[in-house]
Amino acid sequence: MSTQTQISATTVREITDWLYMEAGLLDAGRYREWLDLVAEDLSYIVPLRVTRERAAVTDVVEGMTHMDDDADSMEMRVLRLETEYAWAEDPPSRSRHFVTNVQVAPGDSEDEFEVTSNLLLYRTRGDVATYDVLSGERKDVLRRAGDGFRLAKRVVLLDQTTIMTHNLALIM
Numbered sequence: 001m002s003t004q005t006q007i008s009a010t011t012v013r014e015i016t017d018w019l020y021m022e023a024g025l026l027d028a029g030r031y032r033e034w035l036d037l038v039a040e041d042l043s044y045i046v047p048l049r050v051t052r053e054r055a056a057v058t059d060v061v062e063g064m065t066h067m068d069d070d071a072d073s074m075e076m077r078v079l080r081l082e083t084e085y086a087w088a089e090d091p092p093s094r095s096r097h098f099v100t101n102v103q104v105a106p107g108d109s110e111d112e113f114e115v116t117s118n119l120l121l122y123r124t125r126g127d128v129a130t131y132d133v134l135s136g137e138r139k140d141v142l143r144r145a146g147d148g149f150r151l152a153k154r155v156v157l158l159d160q161t162t163i164m165t166h167n168l169a170l171i172m
Helices: 009-027 031-035 071-081
Strands: 038-049 060-070 094-106 112-124 132-145 148-158
Touching: 009 031, 009 094, 009 112, 009 148, 031 071, 038 071, 060 071, 112 148
Parallel strands: 038 148
Antiparallel strands: 038 060, 094 112, 112 132, 132 148
């Protein structure tokens, strides 16, 4: 991440608005429209985290993930959600994506931006009194495409080491 190039306030606002729009699509279950926002070379990873001593280099387990998807596998996830066989999401979850602390830096190429944000994801299902709350940091690469952006890469670093949800069928 280069710190030598300044990102304009207009670009930061466009990216922040894009993140909010994306959250709205996901909360509304408009996954097909969300797919239109991803790049063909998408990399979407939710790595497994463990608790380690302070001196450890990382708390991410190399090669182990909750999710490791590309554009094609995300398309398959959405296709499945559109069928009657998506039992993990029947009835559909109600979710809220709260996106905060957005930071934007130049990416590896002129049309890419490295975006870090915090995510709080609230989910409830059916008429039960229980709910799920997931929090974490997202590290995205957004690529300018036409008059908007495409998600080229997302790494979601969940704060929890043990995920208590019944499934991770949601897009974070």
